[in-house]
Amino acid sequence: MYYFLQQLINGLTLGAMYGLIAIGYSMVYGIIGMINFAHGEIYMIGAFISIISFLLLGVLGITWVPLALLLVLILAMIFTATYGWAVERLAYRPLRGSFRLAPLISAIGMSIFLQNYVQILQGANVKPLPPQVTGGYVLGTDGGFTVQISNIQIIIMLLTVVLMVIFSTIIAKTPLGRAQRACEQDLGMAALCGVNVDRTISLTFVMGAALAAVAGLMATLYYGVIDFFIGFLAGIKAFTAAVLGGIGSIPGAMLGGLLLGLVEAFWSGYFTTEYKDVAAFGILVIVLIFLPTGLLGKPEIEKV
Amino acid sequence: MSVAAQGVGAEKARFDPARALKEAGLAAFVAFMLFLPMMGFRLVGAEGRLGLEYRPQWVVIGVVTVFFGHLLVSFLRAMRGAPVRPAGRVGPVARYVNTHAKWFALAGIALAFALPFTPFANRYVVDVATTVLIYVMLGWGLNIVVGLAGLLDLGYVAFYAVGAYSYALFAQWFGLGFWEALPIAGVLAATFGILLGFPVLRLRGDYLAIVTLGFGEIIRIILLNWYPVTRGPDGLSGIPRPTFFGLVFTRRPAEGEVAFHQFFEISYSGLHRVIFLYYLILLLALLTNWFVLRIRRLPVGRAWEALREDEIASKALGINPTNTKLTAFALGAMFGGFAGSFFATRQGFISPESFTFIESATILAIVVLGGMGSQIGVVLAAAVIVILPELGREFEQFRMLLFGAAMVGIMVWRPRGLLASREPTIRLHARSAGERSP
């Protein structure tokens, strides 16, 4: 029972991170119907910017953890969002109206480019960050097994909830959110109605990248080590989460992320860690085949 | 000149310095935001404590380059007018190469056959050429799936791995030689293709890409963890070398074997095997090419292209989309399997490290850069991608960076690839405009 509880906590933490990345996939897919294959790399860049910001703040003498965390969060979101914006502007915008596979191939190219860009600039070796947030709470002990929730896990979950609230408000209440929903329905019609489509799409990428940056920061804090290759697996898993929840749906992305995180945690807790990635891919394939609209997605009617 | 025409002309020719400066300034600002964290600081000292190295000069150089580069581009654009060639059109070079494809192909094949006997050939050159040909073969194989059928397969390396491992394992377990194992490996890879393809081929194109990517990773993870069979990260070694009609390529053949140099009564040279392997892959690659060119003109090949162009219309003509795509997937996989077997016999050692996503991405890059569906383009792209890192360590490091950027660039400027211009598979009239009765 306690073991189960521990896996549940670990799974929710993991799932929160997947969910934040998955939202980026889902929003972009909802609005322009493409898989932003480079989104995983944006998350990786977010993690790098976080680690660099931490070190920089240390040099500047800002060591009070809550302040440092807040500043890193803001810096990572701003700079990573710029990457999200630039990727859309350079690799996707010129391709609107091109043939079907063009944006996807371009996205794969962008993904390869960003990975190597970071590898060349920052080196291929892993980057460890000493624990910034320590401590936690013991929830109970049973026959030598301790269930605990660390402060990092609490921060991750709280931050995710806060971001989800802010984010849902943006989509539901602001003119930007309205423009996004309009673009989701029909890009051409939205443009005719005076929605600045280019700007809306750009801002969608910016928001997705900012959320991925938060996930990158969380990963940096949680695992304490990153390298230029982390975006690849995280990207696929977050995509799986987005599909599982129903691609295009933002609550779905979060739900899918949490479910995937739980599956992975329980899988490695009860079966074997070696094949946990196989579990994630297996879910992806099964969902796509049997439930292509995901849990919360809307069915697509084939237009003839 | 009419007023309207003047207006258009003026728009093309006028260079507005204020606007160009403003735009360049914006670009430079974005570049600053991009470069500041990633270029301005470098994480150093991974093992002990992580530290920062400051490189402000890089940021300055980067930002200044973007600023003036942007300015230059807007200036050139204003001078030369808007981009002349609409997307999808091919350039004169591509047109020339394609109209003379036969001659280029014949010259290329002749050159390929003569290569080991040219004066500049040595073990290293032949070795590199062999690697190029492996990628050419993989590119041609993947071209069936991506170029003809329009299915984006990001896990092609899985079939390559299946081919390599099945040969290695068949040799280990049943003592099969290369020639017996080759068809089995191809069939096995095709079977894997069908097993994967059957459930996923009805998915939308972009979903298919991700699922194939996942499949490639699953295969790699299994190879990595199924220790009793695959020996995990240690890999399989001692894979038997191919024989030339039963002749082996060793200095001192084992009991009952005859060596190549003994049979032909020449002195032993390690080069013999290298050259033999080179001709072997050359023949395999040419077989692939012959097959692709031939099947393109058959109903199934045309159905692939029709499905790529419009699946709904294809269905309305009675084409079974799932089966047709499945054949493309299986045949592409089969050639991947053949290439994998060759890879195993050439290296004598395989491990999961050779079958990562990067490998899939490289093959895809070859197909995309060469022009989807173009045969000669694939050869050129494969040559560039293999030879570039051989030229020096700097190129090695920048190779994938350049290829990633090139994939984006090709999609933006030349979506059909550098050398693609499609030739109809069947003609009613001769190439010249005049009509010809049959």
Added chain:
Amino acid sequence: MTAPLLEVEHLTMRFGGLTAVDDLSFVAHDRRITAIIGPNGAGKTTVFNCLTGFYRPTVGQLTFHGHHGPVLLERLDGYLIPRQGIARTFQNIRLFAQMSVLENLVVAQHNELMRASGYTVYGLLGLRRYREAEAEAVDRARHWLDRVGLLSRADWEAGNLPYGDQRRLEIARAMCTRPRLLCLDEPAAGLNPRETAELGELLLGIREQEKIGILLIEHDMSMVMGISDHVIVIDYGRKIADGPPAAVRNDPNVIKAYLGETEEEELPEEVKADLEARGEGGG
């Protein structure tokens, strides 16, 4: 009286809460041109999509007397329906744009050629049997290119053809499947009056010479009335009239559906033309 070719009984198609086609029944006959007309959004294209297997009807029975005897279309997978002898065109033309005109027509004969090529094996070996079958397919393609006036453009990339040519090529492609029933989804949309007249001639010619049935969705009333043997009018998914063109034209229900409550005679000519023009392009 010719034999019935297609019998649609109680066809109903719902999308969620929306009923696009509601209890529609009609018969299309061999060697006749049957037209389905109706205002925008009346459910005409949905009927087509049910017939050609792109949608599975919610309710209804679609009996088709095809090459191999009567079949129930609603039970067949979409790609099997053309093999029974139904060919269709699309409202927004769907050609294989990067393939040549001739290739478009050869692809249309896929299933026969596939058999002749021994499911690719004979074809790879280059056997004569396949080469002959291909030559025959090219002959049929040439015949249809001639009929639609595209012979000289056979080797063009289909996507580079002018609009009107693309429409005719799509019809030629459908005919290359050797159908018993040709379904045309607004073939005159976007054509000028001269092209529309030529299209009418072509369709009449197909009816006479190929002895097949044609099912037509159209907005261009003049063409429908000019060439159809039988007109079915639907509105909001329901059939409101069914009969020969002359009878349908004067049916009060039809006039009401098209022009609202106003009597047709009271409207000036230009308003009528305008109403017709607005009717185009949707459905």
